[in-house]
Amino acid sequence: MSAIYILWLRELKRYTRSRAQIVASLGNPLLYLLVLGFGLGPVFQRAGNGNYLQFVAPGVIGMTVLFSSIFSGLGLLWDRQFGFLKETLVAPVSRLQIMIGRTLGGATVAVLQGLLVTVVCLIAGFRPVNWAWIPIALGFMVLIALLFAALGMAIGSGLQDMQGFQLIMNFLVMPIYFLSGALFPLKGLPKVLDYITKADPLSYGIDGMRNVLLGRASASFAPSLDLTVLVCVGSVLLVVGAWRFSKIEI
């Protein structure tokens, strides 16, 4: 238990200490929010879909949580590189505890980052339909964070070098983001794209937040479906991540 706690704490300390990184990581969401939010707004409105800033805000929050959590898992690569991974792997603690501590830490950081972007969205003019439901949106953020921190851990356990990192970034993380319905509604899409977006777990995370923050009419799936998919896929990925982590050789 204390091993899980100390590794969780480590992730948090590292996060709070990298102020430049916190600020830098707000750049991307701000760009999407302001440029797309205000740039595409008129077109979106004319197509009869309402306020684009309202629509895109949950997507941008989801994106932040996605990037932050998946990077925390891939951070294994850094720890492998700078050696700290070895220190934890020869300790008399089970690999499972180490994996849990790291994953929880990474997920916590991702949620904090998501909350920060939520505040930015609110400042930019985003208004949820019901403020009381923000805690439920937070719950969805937690699920997204855990799911992708576990995915990052599963991938990071097998990565040996930085080339692999670029590959993951371009062929996994970016597609997950762009095909999640973060930027456009998942309605009237070509069949193939429709299937792909439905296979993307982030779709359900962002849809869940839209359900909660904007109301059922703005979302594509039922909130119960969102929740079920996130919990199931998340659980599977946690198991896979733990298994892959237990196989690391140094």
Next chain:
Amino acid sequence: MIRVQDLVKTFGSFTAVNDVSFDVAAGEIFAFLGPNGAGKTTTIKMMTTLLRPTSGAIELDGLDPRTHQNEVRQRFGIVFQDPSLDGDLTALENMEIHGVLYHVPHKVRKQRTEQLLKLFELWERRKDQVKKFSGGMKRRLEIARGFLHTPRILFLDEPTLGLDPQSRNQLWNHVKRVNEAERVTVFLTTHYMDEADRVAHRIGVIDHGKLVMQGTPKEIKEKTGTETLEDAFLKLTGSTIRDESADSADQMRQFAKMWSGGRR
């Protein structure tokens, strides 16, 4: 304290460690010497539960690392060839994490951390991030950390690599002091023969996976009929240069240097 019997490790058709046997007594400082790629690190990895032997037996403090992984891990400390500190954390925090991972009770942890950081002359800098430390300070911190959970055995894999003579000298003095004070068995590898000669009680020389000689520094010099340990070493292992191909870890290390201005 350490007993290694007929140890073999093969990787495919390559035999990295070939039928190696030796004993290290409690409280002894044992230096394991050999050219690059001779099998030193592979042997250490097998003793420290990081690699499973192909065949042969290992006992650490009477326990088999294969069957009593966590008990064995609790009993040794290890300082790796390359650093394993978290540069974003302070010296104290690095010690703290280690103490928690090794189940050292809170009070003992605080006490021993202070005692060890003072001994290794790092107490003044305990609240500084480790990335601001010099190479020698980092090495000292790693060794201090290795001692934190009062291990019975400390493994040091080339701990003085890349340090200036002053830091090397000081580091060995510290190690010797703890070795004497706490009766910790020390198992080390190094490429600096003068260090081995000065620090080690006994020496084992390994080449091409085989243990070619063991004994006190004096015995080894006598047996080979040489004046210095360096000459004895060259006589035993030849003077051809062993080039290892860069493995993926090396390649990544180079890559990371380009990025080390970044986050971690």
